Amino acid sequence: MIYVYKYIRFKSYALALSGNARGAKIRSILSSIIHSETIYVECLNKMLQYKRAIHATLGTSQPVIKEEEENTIFFKIDELYDVHTAFLSDLKTIVAHEGGDVLIGEPFKRLADMFDLYSAFLHNYGQAIDTVKKCSANNPQFKKIVSTIVVNLQTEQSLTLEDLLHKPVARVQINALVFNDLLRETPPNHPDHQPLRQAQKIIQMFLNQFNVVNQRLPTESNRNLRRMVRNSFIVELVDGHRKLRHLFLFNDVIACAKYKALGRDRIDYELKWYIPLKDVTVYEESDTSADLKESSPANISQVKRNLRSVRDQLTLEANGVRTGDKYRRKLADLESQLVLATPNLVLRLGNKANNKTITFFLSSDFERTQWIDSIMSLKQKCTLPGANTINSLEVTAFIVAMQKGMKTEMGSYLMRNTNDESLLVGDLHMGVQGLQGLEQPTDLYICIEVDSYGHYFRKATTKICRSQTPMWNESFMLELEGSQNVRVLLYEEKERPLLRAKYILKLSRSWLTETTQTRNLKLSETLELTATFRFVPGEQCRGSNKPGALFGAKMSQVLKREKRDIPFIISACIREVERRGMLEVGCYRVSGSASDLAKLKKAFESDAYEAEQLLREVDIHSVTGILKTFLRELPEALFTDLLYPRFFETFSKLTNNNEATRINELLKIFEELPPANKASINLILDHLIRVHEKEADNKMSLHNLAMVFGPTLLRPGQTQVKQKDPLAASTVDVMAQAGILYCFLQARIKKD
Numbered sequence: 001m002i003y004v005y006k007y008i009r010f011k012s013y014a015l016a017l018s019g020n021a022r023g024a025k026i027r028s029i030l031s032s033i034i035h036s037e038t039i040y041v042e043c044l045n046k047m048l049q050y051k052r053a054i055h056a057t058l059g060t061s062q063p064v065i066k067e068e069e070e071n072t073i074f075f076k077i078d079e080l081y082d083v084h085t086a087f088l089s090d091l092k093t094i095v096a097h098e099g100g101d102v103l104i105g106e107p108f109k110r111l112a113d114m115f116d117l118y119s120a121f122l123h124n125y126g127q128a129i130d131t132v133k134k135c136s137a138n139n140p141q142f143k144k145i146v147s148t149i150v151v152n153l154q155t156e157q158s159l160t161l162e163d164l165l166h167k168p169v170a171r172v173q174i175n176a177l178v179f180n181d182l183l184r185e186t187p188p189n190h191p192d193h194q195p196l197r198q199a200q201k202i203i204q205m206f207l208n209q210f211n212v213v214n215q216r217l218p219t220e221s222n223r224n225l226r227r228m229v230r231n232s233f234i235v236e237l238v239d240g241h242r243k244l245r246h247l248f249l250f251n252d253v254i255a256c257a258k259y260k261a262l263g264r265d266r267i268d269y270e271l272k273w274y275i276p277l278k279d280v281t282v283y284e285e286s287d288t289s290a291d292l293k294e295s296s297p298a299n300i301s302q303v304k305r306n307l308r309s310v311r312d313q314l315t316l317e318a319n320g321v322r323t324g325d326k327y328r329r330k331l332a333d334l335e336s337q338l339v340l341a342t343p344n345l346v347l348r349l350g351n352k353a354n355n356k357t358i359t360f361f362l363s364s365d366f367e368r369t370q371w372i373d374s375i376m377s378l379k380q381k382c383t384l385p386g387a388n389t390i391n392s393l394e395v396t397a398f399i400v401a402m403q404k405g406m407k408t409e410m411g412s413y414l415m416r417n418t419n420d421e422s423l424l425v426g427d428l429h430m431g432v433q434g435l436q437g438l439e440q441p442t443d444l445y446i447c448i449e450v451d452s453y454g455h456y457f458r459k460a461t462t463k464i465c466r467s468q469t470p471m472w473n474e475s476f477m478l479e480l481e482g483s484q485n486v487r488v489l490l491y492e493e494k495e496r497p498l499l500r501a502k503y504i505l506k507l508s509r510s511w512l513t514e515t516t517q518t519r520n521l522k523l524s525e526t527l528e529l530t531a532t533f534r535f536v537p538g539e540q541c542r543g544s545n546k547p548g549a550l551f552g553a554k555m556s557q558v559l560k561r562e563k564r565d566i567p568f569i570i571s572a573c574i575r576e577v578e579r580r581g582m583l584e585v586g587c588y589r590v591s592g593s594a595s596d597l598a599k600l601k602k603a604f605e606s607d608a609y610e611a612e613q614l615l616r617e618v619d620i621h622s623v624t625g626i627l628k629t630f631l632r633e634l635p636e637a638l639f640t641d642l643l644y645p646r647f648f649e650t651f652s653k654l655t656n657n658n659e660a661t662r663i664n665e666l667l668k669i670f671e672e673l674p675p676a677n678k679a680s681i682n683l684i685l686d687h688l689i690r691v692h693e694k695e696a697d698n699k700m701s702l703h704n705l706a707m708v709f710g711p712t713l714l715r716p717g718q719t720q721v722k723q724k725d726p727l728a729a730s731t732v733d734v735m736a737q738a739g740i741l742y743c744f745l746q747a748r749i750k751k752d
Contacts, residue, residue, distance in 0.1 A: 023101040025185045030095050030104070033178055036397030037088045043159075043167045044081040046151055047074060050161070054145075064142050065135050072131045073161070075124045076117050080168060083114045105195030108179065112199035115206045121168050132161055151391075159391070167394075170226055172206075174397060179203055226398060227251045230374055232367070233259075233454060235343050237359040240295035242340045245272065247360070248399060249371070251378055252277055254349070255395050256358075271396045273358075277379050281350030282372055283357075298341035301613040304481075307334040308609045311425065335423075335482060339453045347371060363455035366447070366489055366499075423453070423482040424507055424535070427571065429516070430478055430486070431532035432462055434471040438527070441468045443493035444500070446529070453482040460578070463693050464493050473751065475686050477571055480535075483507060488531075490523055501527050507535075536564060550605045551633045555676065565679050569604050572612050573627035574687045581620035582690070583697040588708045592625030593618070600626040631712045638677050638684075641717030643669055648716075648733070651740045663747045666740060681713065689748050702745050703738075710738035 051074040057063045058070070065073075090107040136143035146161035183196045229249045236245045236256065246269060248255045253276050257269035313327045343361035345368050350357050362368045432446055445464045449456040460476040478486070486505045492498040501523035511517070512535035521529045550558060550569065558567050581587045596618040603611035604626070615623055631638070639647060646669050654662035670678070688705045695701055714737040 022185055022187075022190070023099070026102050026104060026182065027095055029178070029181055029185070030091055030102075032397070032400045034088065034091050034095065036174065036394075036400070037084065037091065039394070039397070040167060040171055041081065041084050041088055043151060043164050044077060044084060046149060047077050047161075047164050048081055050145070050149065051077065054142075064139065064145065069131050069135055072124065073128050073135075073165070075128060076121045079117055080121065083111065083117065087111050103192055104182065105192035105199075108182065109195040109199045111175070112179070112202040115202055118168065118172055119206060122172070125165070125169060128165055129162055132165070170394065170398070175203070229378065230370070235340055235361040237294065237361065240293055242294070242361065244340060245360075247371075249374055249378070250398075253390050253395060254280060254375065255399065257399060269399055271392055271399065274390065274392060274395050275349070275351050275353070276390055277375070279352040280375060280379065281352060282375050283348040283350065284372060298337055300338070300341050301616060303334055303337050303341065305609055305613055307331070307338070310334060335453055338482070339455070342452065342457075343455050349375075363452075363457050364449055365458065366449065366487075367456065423484060424480045424509070424512075424537075425482065426480050426535060426537040428478040428480050428483075428486070428507070428512075429475065429532075429534040429536070430460075431475045431516075432472045433530040433532065434469060434473075435490075435523075436469060436528050436530075437524075438468045438470075441466055442500075444470055445491055445493060446472065447489040447491060448476065448478065449487040449489065450478050450480060450483050451485045451487070452480075456485075456487055463690075474690075475682075477575060477683070479575055480507070488521060488523065488529065490527070490529070500524075503529070509535075551601060551630060552635065554635055555638070555680075559676055565676055566683055567630070567680065568608055569611075569630050570627065570680055570683065572608075572615060573623050574683065576615045576623050577620065577627075578687065578690065581623065582694045584620050585697070585699050587620060587691065587698050588624050588628070588700060589704065590621045590624075592622030596622035597625050597629065601629070604630075628708070628712055631709075636717065637713055637715045638673075638681050639714045640673060640677060643672060644714060644716050647714060647740050648736050651736055651743070659743075659746075663743050666743050667747060670744070684709070684713070685744055685748055688745060692745070702742060702749075706738040706742035706745060710734070710741040713737075714740055 051070065054064050054070055058067055087107060087110070091104075094102055094104055094107070132146065136146065148158045149161060149164060150158045151164075179196065179200045183193070183200055186193050186196055227250060229251060231246065231248045234245050234247045236243050244259055246257045246259065248257065253274050255274040256272050258272050260268040260270050310327050310331045314331065343363040345362045345365060347360040347362055347368050348357055349360075362371075428450070430448065432448070435444070438444075443464050443466045446462045447458055448460040450459050451457075459478045462472045462474050465472055484507055486507060488503045488505065489499060490501040492500050503521045503523045505519075505521060512533060514534060514536060516532050516534045518530065518532050521531055523529055550567075555567070559565065562568055577587065600611060600614055600618065600622060603614050637644070647666060650665045650669060651662065654665065670681075673681070688709065691698065691700050692702055692705060711734050716733060
């Protein structure tokens with residue numbers, strides 16, 4: 001009995017704690033409801049005042065409008081006012097009792113029971129608006145009366161009668177969203193659960209009747225309802241400083257809000273500005289960065305260096321060295337700086353009402369295009385009543401009401417909570433293979449984007465493939481920096497590329513490993529893409545910070561020290577070339593700056609973090625130069641001293657007339673190379689093919705690439721050189737080395 005008593009006391013205590021927590025959340029929701037409900041009741045009251053004034057003229061010789069017109073325009077307004085006045089009073093009484101749990105089920109159930117009023121109002125709404133327009137056209141006095149109705153004497157805010165009549169329409173949606181929020185915070189065994197559940201069912205039936213459930217496209221029955229079309233967090237330039245914002249696009253207004261932290265895992269919004277869509281101008285030019293006046297732009301390279309230094313300290317802590325919470329706070333601060341600093345694609349909007357221009361920064365051209373297309377499309381069909389004079393309180397109430405169920409269109413960095421696994425840092429090796437499900441041959445290509453602290457950045461693009469079953473068979477190494485998602489975009493090649501499908505893959509340590517895995521990505525109901533993935537964590541994918549010989553060191557020593565299967569310098573240089581050097585004329589022929597090469601050489605041998613950032617700052621020819629220098633200074637070429645004579649002999653004895661045989665025999669020898677050498681060579685060859693695909697811009701043909709890299713990747717050992725006439729041997733060898741590499745490049749193109 002003692003144990004039962006203790007158990008009951010414990011359960012009672014736990015329920016009390018649970019009730020207190022729920023009470024606090026419910027009060028927070030009720031406070032927002034009371035704020036918007038007060039404004040709504042004031043609007044209903046204002047309409048009643050005008051109804052009485054207009055009604056008073058009916059007994060005169062010059063009535064403003066006819067009685068039947070008055071009844072049509074103000075249909076059910078008095079009853080709605082009575083219902084919501086009583087409802088508001090109930091809410092204020094509930095909130096006045098501080099502490100503990102609160103019971104709110106019955107007032108909301110009573111409100112839901114009165115939704116027949118809204119049904120009648122909405123059925124009459126179109127006729128009411130038409131009557132206002134007809135009376136305004138026929139009677140200048142009526143038009144003057146209803147065109148500027150002052151709702152708030154303090155702010156002198158005025159609305160038209162059409163705007164006021166739209167308030168109940170908007171309120172239907174807000175109330176429906178509020179019911180969902182309240183039910184979400186109410187456990188099934190709570191006394192409020194049943195009345196709230198009943199109320200939700202009533203409203204759900206009402207919404208089904210008017211076909212406004214989960215609607216993203218307007219229909220005849222829901223065209224007068226506000227819908228959120230898209231939303232995302234975004235960076236706004238305000239007085240020369242970058243500010244983190246959240247942008248909301250509705251079918252009648254675009255609104256921008258500031259983030260407000262409410263506790264550890266909760267975010268709220270403070271409205272900063274809004275523009276009715278009819279007043280929005282979109283500037284489609286993207287290259288407007290020259291006009292920007294940004295104060296004290298962040299040094300991204302320095303921030304990333306600091307970020308990696310902090311991660312090293314946290315790694316020490318994971319290995320048993322106590323570093324305290326200061327590094328975790330520093331990590332969060334540096335990540336926040338990157339969220340603001342990294343986006344650089346400009347999106348500009350104008351406000352016709354005040355001739356002001358708003359500047360945003362995005363990271364993805366896909367996102368920028370989506371925003372522009374959505375705004376332009378909505379502007380063409382923005383006929384929502386009340387759009388002429390939208391007020392800030394109404395917009396705020398709508399954002400607050402739908403906040404709980406909101407899903408952002410961009411990365412999830414800000415939306416994650418403390419229970420999420422850590423953001424991924426490292427190298428993701430992704431292979432794009434084949435696509436199934438097309439009905440006919442089409443020119444298609446794939447873009448791969450990776451999020452970094454919530455912003456998506458384009459990391460790779462495949463070649464264009466025309467087929468009913470396209471096979472790309474391309475491999476990419478994607479740098480992950482605070483990443484959680486990979487976005488795959490399938491485009492059809494046109495004058496303006498057409499997005500055919502997209503897919504977002506959630507990255508997780510639970511399935512990403514250093515072993516290659518194959519996944520089938522369902523891009524749409526009919527399209528399925530096969531892709532491979534292999535993840536090398538950040539602590540393994542960069543070289544040791546300890547000083548050590550790199551240039552002139554044996555391949556095996558470098559890999560042992562770095563604990564990876566491809567030297568960091570190779571992957572880092574290739575990544576940088578593909579980021580900004582693919583269109584550079586002679587990208588692998590032109591020499592780099594001697595001073596830059598010296599700096600890079602020193603950095604790679606002392607601090608891999610420093611070297612990676614330096615790669616982003618130097619001329620691209622210095623990047624290609626340091627890669628070639630590293631490969632040239634290897635004591636043994638990647639194709640190895642042992643196998644070089646066989647490569648040379650096979651190439652020399654088989655002429656161009658036996659090209660297919662020659663390539664097959666060379667590939668057989670290639671399979672005998674050590675796995676580490678093959679991994680690096682495959683990465684380099686795949687990269688060179690991608691460089692060659694941009695030949696029209698960079699002038700790097702397969703022959704040019706083979707001449708540059710042949711003598712670098714293939715060369716005889718020192719003992720073999722001593723046995724030949726040096727001058728004659730070097731000329732013959734160089735031609736053969738270039739020819740052998742050309743065969744491997746040709747084999748890759750034919751394979752694709």
